[in-house]
Amino acid sequence: MNNLNSTFSALADPTRRSILARLAQGESSVGELARPFDVSLPAISRHLRVLESAALIVRERRGKHRVCRLDARAMVGASLWLDFYSRFWSESFDRLDKHLKQTRQLKPGKGSSNANTKKR
Amino acid sequence: MNNLNSTFSALADPTRRSILARLAQGESSVGELARPFDVSLPAISRHLRVLESAALIVRERRGKHRVCRLDARAMVGASLWLDFYSRFWSESFDRLDKHLKQTRQLKPGKGSSNANTKKR
DNA sequence: TATTCATTTAACCGATATGTTATCTAACCT
């Protein structure tokens, strides 16, 4: 439904993330997807419904089976959202860092650098 | 706690995403953060606790106020996770596309291209 | 057509999430 809402809440469940991991390697039927998990088939079926309504997978009837495929477009959307904030954050972090260096006369370099402030 | 779990479920709530949006523009006190929302202060306080335990914000007592700052490192982690799957997906999409072109002798170009298969 | 296989839907249950109001707690100000 609502894009980010449903995307993030679908991704919040580890079983669903595992299912997506499996689907990243290729399409799969419901039964195959369920096998590695220790939960009932209806439970998996519901996870798949959640993933589908978050547009993270597509399902297609193929004969007696129902085949699921990953559709990562929603992930791209979520990733862009995250990137926007990360960038905003790291820029303000850089500004703060610079400000501290200026005002406190720190030696530039190792001491105040942070692995996560790299621009991407 | 568990990284992706808590990150994604913290991000699944629109109020919390709004709070993060506000914090991307700079630190803010709890009261300031609460003002634009139509919910009680305790509700906001709990949202902030969720964000803090997902390591998306840090809080610091400053006199009578408690100031919140964005910490986007967890977002970077989530974004990398998403990127991995998106890339995997678009590559296999490309393979499929190529395969179809080869086997069905489609004219390369417009017809079978898809805006979402671009490599990033 | 009856049976079987693959999966979904229904009905239910306990745990968790989100919101509310009322009650602390901690820092600041006379």
Place this chain on the structure above:
DNA sequence: AGGTTAGATAACATATCGGTTAAATGAATA
């Protein structure tokens, strides 16, 4: 000390989530 301000915590109601078992659906097959 006593009062005010800024937030957190407690106690509670309600909704949603994730799981279960039992029953229904829909396509393939004997």
